[in-house]
Amino acid sequence: MFVVTLISAPGLLDPSLLENLRNAWGGGDAVWLAPDEAAEFSLSDLPQNRWQVWQDLQDLQVDLIVQPAENRRKKMLLADMDSTMIQQECIDELADHAGVGARVKDITARAMNGELDFEEALNERVALLQGQPASIIDQVLDERIDLMPGGKVLLATMRAHRAYAALVSGGFTAFSAVIAEKLSFDTHRANQLLVEDGVLTGKVALPILGRQAKVDALEAFTTSLGLSEDDVLAVGDGANDLGMLGRAGTGVALHAKPSVAAECDVRVNFGDLTALLYLQGYAKSEFVSRD
Numbered sequence: 001m002f003v004v005t006l007i008s009a010p011g012l013l014d015p016s017l018l019e020n021l022r023n024a025w026g027g028g029d030a031v032w033l034a035p036d037e038a039a040e041f042s043l044s045d046l047p048q049n050r051w052q053v054w055q056d057l058q059d060l061q062v063d064l065i066v067q068p069a070e071n072r073r074k075k076m077l078l079a080d081m082d083s084t085m086i087q088q089e090c091i092d093e094l095a096d097h098a099g100v101g102a103r104v105k106d107i108t109a110r111a112m113n114g115e116l117d118f119e120e121a122l123n124e125r126v127a128l129l130q131g132q133p134a135s136i137i138d139q140v141l142d143e144r145i146d147l148m149p150g151g152k153v154l155l156a157t158m159r160a161h162r163a164y165a166a167l168v169s170g171g172f173t174a175f176s177a178v179i180a181e182k183l184s185f186d187t188h189r190a191n192q193l194l195v196e197d198g199v200l201t202g203k204v205a206l207p208i209l210g211r212q213a214k215v216d217a218l219e220a221f222t223t224s225l226g227l228s229e230d231d232v233l234a235v236g237d238g239a240n241d242l243g244m245l246g247r248a249g250t251g252v253a254l255h256a257k258p259s260v261a262a263e264c265d266v267r268v269n270f271g272d273l274t275a276l277l278y279l280q281g282y283a284k285s286e287f288v289s290r291d
Contacts, residue, residue, distance in 0.1 A: 001042055001043070001044060001068070001069040001070070002042070002043040002044070002045070002046060002066055002067065002068055002069055003040050003041070003042055003043070003066070003067060003068075003069045003072065003281070004021070004022075004025070004027060004040060004041055004042075004043050004064070004065070004066050005033075005038065005039070005040040005064075005065040005066075005067075005278060005279050006018055006021070006038065006039050006040070006057070006062055006063070006064060007037070007038045007062070007063045007065070007268065007270070007271040007275045007278050007279070008036075008037055008038075008060075008061055008062045008063070008270055008271065009037070009061065009270050009271065009272075010034075010036065010037045011036050011037065012036065012037070012060075012061055012062065012270075013036050013037055013038065013039065013062060014036075014060075015036075015039075017057075017060070017062070018030055018039050018041075021053065022041045025043055025047050026043075026044075027041035027042060027043045028041050028042035028043070029041065029042075032283075033278050033281075033282070033283045033284060034278070034283065034284035037271075037278075037284070038271075038275075038278040038284070040278075040281070042069060043066070046066065047066075050064075050066055054267075058269065061270045062270065063267065063268050063269055063270050063271055063275065065266050065267075065268075065279050066265075067250065067265070067266065067279070071230055071231070071249065072250075072279070072280050072281050073161070073280045073281060073282075074158075074163060074231055074232060074233035074249060074250060074280060075162070075163050075164065075225075075227055075231040075232075076163055076164045076165070076166070076221065076222065076225065076227055076231055076232045076233065077154070077155070077158050077163055077164070077165045077166070077232075077233050077234075077235070077276075078166050078168060078214075078217070078218055078221070078232055078233070078234040078235075078244060078248060079165070079166070079167055079168070079185075079234070079235050079236070080168065080169060080170075080214075080235065080236035080237060080238065080241050081167055081168075081169035081171055081175065081176055081179055081188075081190070082169060082170070082171050082238075083112075083237045083238070083255070084148065084235055084236055084237050084241075084254055085147065085148055085151050085167065085179055085183060085273075086145055086146060086147055086148055086175075086179060087145075087146045087147070087148055088144060088145055088146065089105075089108050089112075089171075090140065090145070090171045090172060090175045091104060091108060091122075091125050091126070091171065091172070092104055092105045092108050093140045093144040093145065094129060094132075094136060094137070094140055095125065095128060095129065096144075097136050097139065097140055097144070098128070098129055098132045098136065100128045100129075103128065104125045104128055107121050107124060107125050108121070108125065111238075111239070111240075112237070112238035112239055112240070112257055112260075113238075113239060113257045113258075113259050113260075114239030114242075114257075114259050114260070118170060118208075118210040118211060118239070118240045119208045119210050122170065122191070122204065122208060122210075123203075123204070123208075126193065126200075126202055126203060126204055127202045127203070128202070129193075129200045129202055130200060130201060130202025130203075131199060131200065131202070132199065132200045133198060133199060133200075134193075134195045134198050134199060134200055135198070136200075137172075137174045137175070137193070141174075141175065141178055145175070145179075147179075147182065147183070148272065148273055149272040149273065150271075150272035150273030150274035150275070150276075151183050151273045152183060152289075152290040153273070153274050153277070153287050153288065153289060153290065154273045154274060154276055154277060155183045155184050155185065155290070156184065156287075156288040156289065156290040157277055157282060157286065157287050157288040158233075158277075159184060160288045164186050164221065164225055164227075165183075165184070165185045165186050165187075166185060166186060166187050166188070166189070166217065166221050167179065167180045167183075167185045167187070167188040167189070167190075168188070168189045168190075168209070168213075168214045168217045168244070169188070169189070169190040169191075169209070170190070170191065170209055170210055170214075170238075170240050171190050171191065172190050172191055172192065172193050172204075173188070173190045173191065173192050173193075174192075174193060175190070176188040176189070176190035184290070187221075189209060189213070189217055190209060191204045191205065191208055191209050192204060192205040210240050211239070211240040211241075211242065211243045212243060214236075214240065214241065214243055214244040215243040215244055215247060217244070218232060218234070218244050218247055218248065228249075229247050229248060229249060230249035231249060232247075232248040232249050232250070233248060233249065233250045233252065233276060233280070234247075234248035234250070234251045234252065235251075235252040235254050235273075235276060236252075236253070236254065236256070236260075237253065237254050237255055237256040237257065237260060238256070238257060238260060239257070239259065239260055241260065242260060242263055242264075245263075245264055246263070246264075250266055250279070250280075251264055251265075251266060252264070252266045252267070252268055252276060252279070253266065253267045253268070254268050254273070254276075255268070255269060266279065274287065
């Protein structure tokens with residue numbers, strides 16, 4: 001059995017659209033998870049025209065997710081940080097503050113789209129920060145970093161249902177530590193910017209946490225918790241997330257680069273992070289709020 005979930009920004013999901021699709025695919029009774037925002041129905045077989053319908057719904061700003069009904073509610077959340085749990089790329093913001101923003105932003109975009117080797121691109125960008133005072137990290141955190149909408153509710157709800165939450169980032173521990181605390185992650189992993197005498201050296205500590213390191217984190221956390229990889233919901237947006245997205249039971253490409261989304265069956269382009277609750281079958285009435 002499969003479950004079909006439709007998710008939009010609040011107020012944009014037309015009930016007639018849901019009914020038309022359910023009837024066309026011969027689905028079970030519709031269940032509204034949130035009025036005019038999220039709904040689902042069961043299905044016995046994968047439809048042949050799944051991706052054509054997905055594209056048609058994208059034009060209406062509606063996300064379509066088709067997934068196995070079994071084990072939808074996950075016991076672990078494994079999340080990327082930059083452009084996933086926060087709205088920015090930390091290194092781009094540091095570089096912009098340091099006056100080399102345009103050059104670094106271009107490298108970041110190409111690296112996240114899979115056009116450049118992640119480690120080489122990271123080293124090249126961090127080198128441009130050499131000589132900057134370490135205090136710019138706190139300034140960027142205070143002035144330039146915003147949480148992605150829905151993140152606090154996602155974490156609070158999953159943790160209320162005893163899920164483990166790990167933040168794994170190709171960014172920097174100076175940021176991931178703060179974001180992990182704000183969102184109540186159980187743990188975090190990221191790269192460490194090296195500092196000497198209060199100044200950025202332009203280097204990161206080795207080994208660099210890239211694509212394989214995120215897979216390694218998935219394996220380590222599931223082993224230590226006695227979970228299977230099918231128990232994991234992973235979310236990310238960049239090419240360095242593809243390894244963990246492919247291995248997790250549910251790998252979500254969130255507002256992802258086109259080349260990344262193309263390799264993922266579960267794509268969220270219009271909902272916020274609470275979409276990750278809807279696709280697990282949580283109704284809005286079950287959400288746990290956090291101030």
